[in-house]
Amino acid sequence: MIVYSGNKVQFQTDVMNGVIADKLDSLFSDLGFSRESKQEFESWKNSLPRIGMVLSNSHIDDNVQVALEYQIPLTSKRVDFMVAGSDGNRDNVVIVELKQWTDCTPTTRENIVKAFTGGAERDVVHPSQQAYSYAKLIENFNEDVRVNNIGLIPCAYLHNFKETNRAHICNEHYIDALNDAPVFLQEDGKMLSDFISKHVHSPSEKKLFEIIEYGKLRPSKTLQDTIGSIMNGSKEFEMIDEQYVAYSTVLKLVEKTIDKDEKHTVIVQGGPGTGKSVIAVNLLSKIINNSRSCVYVTKNSAPRYVFSQKLTKGKHKVSYLKGLFKSSGAFVDVPKDTYDCVIVDEAHRLNMKSGLYGNMGENQIKEIINAAKISVFFIDEDQIVTMKDIGTVREIKKQATALGSTIHCNDSLVLTSQFRCNGSDGYLAFLDSMLGIRETANRDGFDLDYDIKVFDDACTMREELRKKNTENKARMIAGYCYPWISDKDKSQIDITLPGGFKAQWNFSTTEFAIDVESFEQVGCIHSTQGLEFDYVGVIIGLDMQYENDHVETDYKQRYLKRDKTIEHVHTEEDRKLADKIIRNTYKTLLSRGQKGCYVYCQDPKLGQYISERLSKCKRKKSAIAG
DSSP, X not given: OEEEEEEHHXXXXXXXXXXXXXXXHHHHHHTTOOOSOHHHHHHHHHHHHHHHHHTOOTTSOTTSEEEEEEEOTTSSOEEEEEEEEEOSSSEEEEEEEEEOOSOOEEOSSTTEEEEEETTEEEEEEOHHHHHHHHHHHHXXXXXXXXXXXXXXXXXXXXXXXXXXXXXXXXXXGXXXXXXXXXXXXXXXXHHHXXXXXXXXXXXXXXXXXXXXXXXXXXXXXXXXHHHHHHHTTOOOSOOOTHHHHHHHHHHHHHHHHTTSSOOEEEEEEEOTTSSHHXXXXXXHHHHHHTTOOEEEEESOHHHHHHHHHHHHTTOGGXXXXXXXXXXXXXXXXXXXXXXXXXXXXXXXXXXXXXXXXXXXXXOHHHHXXXXXXXXXEEEOGGGOOSTTOOOOHHHHHHHHHHTTOEEEOSGGGEEOOOOSGGGOHHHHHHHHHHTTSOOOTTTTOOOOOSEEEEESOHHHHHHHXXXXXXXXXXXXXXXXXXXXOTTTOTTSOOEEETTTEEEOBOSOTTTTTTOGGGGGXXXXXXXXXXXXXXXXXXEEOTTEEEETTEEEEOGXXXXXXXXXXXXXXXXXXXXXXXXXXXXXXXXXXXXXXXXXXXXXXXXXXXXHHHHHHHHTOOOOOOOOOO
16 A cells, blocks of 8 residues: 655655645545654654655656555555656666664674664664565565566665764675665765666656556465475565564574573564564574574464474475474473573463473473573463463563573564554454453554455355465364364264354364365364464354443353363452453454454354444555645
8 A cells, every 4th residue: 555656746846845744644544544653754754855855856757656655565564765667678666765863883683773763772673674675575475566577676765874873884794785775874865866866767658656556466475385495494574674673683692692601581572463483483494504403382283283294295304394393391301401592482372381181390481491592482462362371471581580591572572563464453453442452542443454354144254265265275263162072973063053054173273274174164272373374264152242332251151171271260360361361362363364354253242343343444545646
């Protein structure tokens, strides 16, 4: 989605008349969502006049196209500024990352600098790497960009950055990033102008921004489909911004600490779809390819099984990699510092005890930290879904302190870039509000660039979802409200709903995501947490209903005989925890889809309530300036 577009003259006129920031603000409002902050508005007022001056070059035709605030498909990231046209031989789009920095501090981490941003000094990605990653994301997502041979030329413009501080941003440590995307400082306006005119000096015969915005998107990647090539060193996902910060931070700690008697614990926080698992798997690949010992840990067996199956299928030479994916209960008797690095995904799911009967070990967090020189915990406390889950930031810090491990937990290690749910941060905030988890600014909806529909008939939902099951990437999932009788008798039906819907629970939680026969079955939280699909169809059972103008939960509707996520509810604190688990479970299920989510509620009043909430959402639409 492009918020503002026009030709060079239109843009410069808006700049000259001092209305560009107000016009952008108005366009954001028309599109149904607000700008990020007052600081963003001020950045438009300060940065866009400078880029307007840069375009005042007679070699850049008045009719070349200009676009502002382009949201990259399937992400929550926006490109600041683009100018599109022809160099005489090829159509190009110059991508410009704008920064108001006056200085920064170089670091020894790959493509990471320290800069004052967001009201504090933070570890952030070098602007050249940021611009380059945005260009690669567009290239990777947009098939028509490739077919039309459109060049994407990234650069960064730091128009307040002092010449005396050039060595800080152009440090030799960043040479690769600078070669990929040059950076221009306060006194480089003429150089940037020449750079743009070299690649874009005349209008294109094609509507380049329409190709950028409406071009055919390539099929979305899922981690389970690309795990093999990642482990072989391929770059399947372009990490951006704070994802890259977390990745570089861990790699540098491994490099520095490996031969020292030190322990470090890194806590990376992020909600659904923010790239926690992508970072974790890329770290695993990089560290073992650097001949260091490293394992990937999850409590859930489903991701471990899927990843290892994808690795070994047809590739016997890498079958040893199966041993790199371990259960969280595998560290009970592991000696101190056995591994250089242990990477824990879904750390919120860690338990106190281990073993089939929960009678082994002392504390899984303690045992993991003990076993590793560097322990890395990827965590989202809003995805705690059983009463046995102890994975919290507080508990990790407590155990790390007790074991003398240096803790790394700060704002730079909080992931916000949204890659699931079509990049809609608003959708996740909407879920928080709608499910009663917390009040958010999205009380009255979100941008509907995400395909979400509520069905009053589960059979209709299943058939619509079946149409989306291309490449085996759509699944039905449900809250654990139904008995699992087919476990012992495969002829039995587990889930029966009004309208004639009948289905069985999936027979194997580990194979649900990849077995082509799994579409006919229904998955649960245990078979889907940590994985993703193009589309999901979520059945909300009677453990969540709409009563007294509120979304309420009823833990007694959970099938407690087989469902161990909620058990032994005796006290008021137990009931509060059970309520939180039910709400967290449905948020997790409702955020498994990359492109869309279909919903059926067994309680008709809840379905009507969700439909009414969705009806208030405003659809995104293109906005053209001028």
